[in-house]
Amino acid sequence: MDSEEEFLSSSEDEMLDDERLDLKERFDLKEVTVCIENVAPLLASHTRAALKRHSVFNAVENLNECENDSDQIPVAKKAKTISWKAETHVDQVPQTLRFLPAQEPGPQLSPADAHSPMSIFKMFFTENAVSNLCHNTNAQAARAIAKGRKYKWTDVSVDEMYRYIGLIFYMAAVKMSCIADYWRQDSLFSLPFPATVMPRDRYRTISWNVHMSHPDADKENDRKRGTAEHDRLFRIKPLMDTIRFACKSFYHPRRNLAVNERLVACRANTGMTRCTKVKQTKFKLFVLSDSSNGYTVDFSVYTGKNSFPTDRGLSYDAVMSLLDNKGLGSGYHVYMDDFYTSPKLLTDLFAMKFGACGTYRDHRKDFPKTTANSLTKNSTRGSIRWIRDGPLVCVKWMDMQVVSVCSTIHAAYTGERVQKRVKAQDTWKTKSFPCPAPVTAYHKHMGSVDLSDQLLQYYTAQHKTMKWYRKIFLHFLDIAATNAFILHKELYDNMSHSQFMEELIAELCGVSEKTAPKQTSTDHVPVPGAELTSDIRRIATVGRRICVHCKAVRGKKQQTPWKCQACDVHLCLQLDRNCFQEWHKSL
Known part of the structure; x- marks a missing residue:
């Protein structure tokens, strides 16, 4: 019995040792597997399903973490780190979205019909x-x-x-x-x-x-x-719905659209206004405009944090609320500034068959954080760096400072150049610099927002209320x-x-x-054509001018010292010749 117990105990100890060794091997393997799984998206081709699970930008960060945490990764795997590519590298052109608008772009009115300014205004x-x-x-x-x-x-x-x-x-x-x-x-x-x-x-x-x-x-x-x-928005909704419907009904936008915010100054405390640095309270509107002419296609009024039902952020929801596949169609190109741009928004828009391009903030979530081969403050003007993740490309361009743009429409660099004025030896000269395609397109099409605001400000109806x-x-x-x-x-x-x-x-x-509006009769009174003089010899002649009525009707150059105060024309006022009365009958 004692020998059997010793045999069993020794067997149990050996089994426990084997289990501990097995667990240790599995644990070490798991650590290596985690790092390999983080590296795998870098080596695999990107599909739509893969984009939902992985991102090159996140994989770079995870790979760097694995390298810092463990020195057991093979040298070959460490060498395959993602870095920014220069303009000399060839970027693969993304898939071109087919432009299929729901209606023929342009005014939805017949030019053969007579449309006066008032008749078009009454459509809104x-x-x-x-x-x-x-x-x-x-x-x-x-x-x-x-x-x-x-x-x-x-x-x-x-x-x-x-x-x-x-x-x-x-x-x-x-x-x-x-x-x-x-x-x-x-x-x-x-x-x-x-x-x-x-x-x-x-x-x-x-x-x-x-x-x-x-x-x-x-x-x-x-x-x-x-x-x-x-x-x-209850107090403005009846008229707002009418205006929005008219904006979308009588004009269908062309391919390039722009999204931006518009501010309306107001000092009222409503709970849905925003305060600016100059301590002015303003309403914020999110506006979708046509890049070709500044036409306001659609807009929404910001009412606070609960303006939109989803929980993906204000910038994401604001853009999505203005874009409608059924009403617009597909294949549109949407341009936006860094308040709205995020990888999630651009990839979701691409899935909806909307291309997008916009500047972005480097610290925002899911944008590339790697510094390998990135631009620095000492980089030469015109330098370009880019990283692509499927249809999404992030581009950095050195102008006076670093400009960051991402796009699902353009290739990183296709040979465009821009003219910039530079100062050399106390003289200004024009010099050509390479420029990424997304930056060129952004500057071209985002100007529609400024054009739209500019047209509104020329004859704005805003006044204090x-x-x-x-x-x-x-x-x-x-x-x-x-x-x-x-x-x-x-x-x-x-x-x-x-x-x-x-x-x-x-x-x-x-x-x-x-025709100018008629002036009131109280303004039409005869007054002397010139100030009276104290010289008695010149009283009869000073200020006398030719009567405009005598010259036009009778063909005579009769002079008179009287003129009409409102009309500022000289007219006879005599017992036998009342040109003042005859002139004003014709007005």
């Missing part, structure tokens, strides 16, 4: 939308009067609302220091036109009460504040007028921006653009 501000605007404005005015406001009010009609909008555009074209100055008649810079459209007090009461949603519905929505059912939703209402007017001008230019190209706005204002206000 339709009569139904303006009728609803009038209904809600009248309800808001009635509510204000019931609360004790003391002003005269009559219900605003659709025609009067269009005249009110025309006056807003007139004030955008003719700048004065305050609203009341447009109706002043005792100033050197008096403007006769606004008083012919509507009285000052009427304009002000409409401005106080303009409302895009019904006040009773606003009250119900405000009760839900703090809950998931509360809609922060106390309510945030009225600031958005004025911005909707800017979008509608600018898009209407772009459509008119695409169809006819026979008007400048200023001419278009002048004709639009005239049609909205119901006046003729070519």
Whole structure:
């Protein structure tokens, strides 16, 4: 029994030793396997399924970690580290996406039909939308009067609302220091036109009460504040939906699109504005525009952290909310700045058959962090480095500083060169530098955002107001007028921006653009043509000029000392010849 027990114990010890050795071998093998699995994506060809599981950029970091943690990796595996490639290396051109728009790009209107500036503007501000605007404005005015406001009010009609909008555009074209100055008649810079459209007090009461949603519905929505059912955009949504639908209906964008943010200045505390460095509160809008002409294709208003339902980040969700496969089609190229660009967004857009290109921030997640053969501060101007991961290529270019761009559309470098002014020996000279294809395309197509903002600012309707939703209402007017001008230019190209706005204002206000408004009769009074002199001998001759009526009608050069104060023309005022009266009958 003792011998049998000793035999069993010795056998058990041997079995335990074998298990420990086996576990140790398996543990060491597991460590090596982890490092090999991290290196494997570098050597394998990239497919869509592989892209979802691995990334070259992450594999580089994991490989470096394995090299630091263990010295047991073979030398051959250590040598295959990923580094930045130079412009001398040939990059494989990514798969070209076929451009298949849902509709023929361009205006969805027939150029054979007559389209005036007002008729195109009414496609965005339709009569139904303006009728609803009038209904809600009248309800808001009635509510204000019931609360004790003391002003005269009559219900605003659709025609009067269009005249009110025309006056807003007139004030955008003719700048004065305050609203009341447009109706002043005792100033050197008096403007006769606004008083012919509507009285000052009427304009002000409409401005106080303009409302895009019904006040009773606003009250119900405000009760839900703090809950998931509360809609922060409720006060602007009726008109916003109409404008967005019109932007997408009457124009289909061309291939190159740009995404960027647009800020609308407002000091109201609404909980969905952002503060800038200059301590101004502004609304943020995410805008999708056509790169060829600056047309606003779509937009969304940022309302805070919970603006979008998904949980992939604001920049990701903002771009995805503006791109619609069904409405746009496929094969579009989307350009964006470093706020939006991420590998996740670009690869997901590529899976949706949207190419994308944008600048990026080096510290952002999933972008390459390796410094092997990377650019430094001492790199020569025009140096290029790139890394490709399937359809996604990241490029660094040394200009005055390092420019980082990634793209799923372009090859890293295809031979483009740019002209830059450089200073050498106290003189400026133009020198040619190599430039990556994504950088060249980015600078070319991202300018549409600046063009769109520039067109809006030429005749912006923005002015000081106390309510945030009225600031958005004025911005909707800017979008509608600018898009209407772009459509008119695409169809006819026979008007400048200023001419278009002048004709639009005239049609909205119901006046003729070519005839100047009649001045009030109180301005047409006879005054001396020159200051009176103390010299009695010259009283009868000083300031005498030829009467314009006698010369035009009678063909005679009769001189007179009298002139019209408003018209500033000399006219006879005699007992037998009243040219002053005859002249003003023809006005």
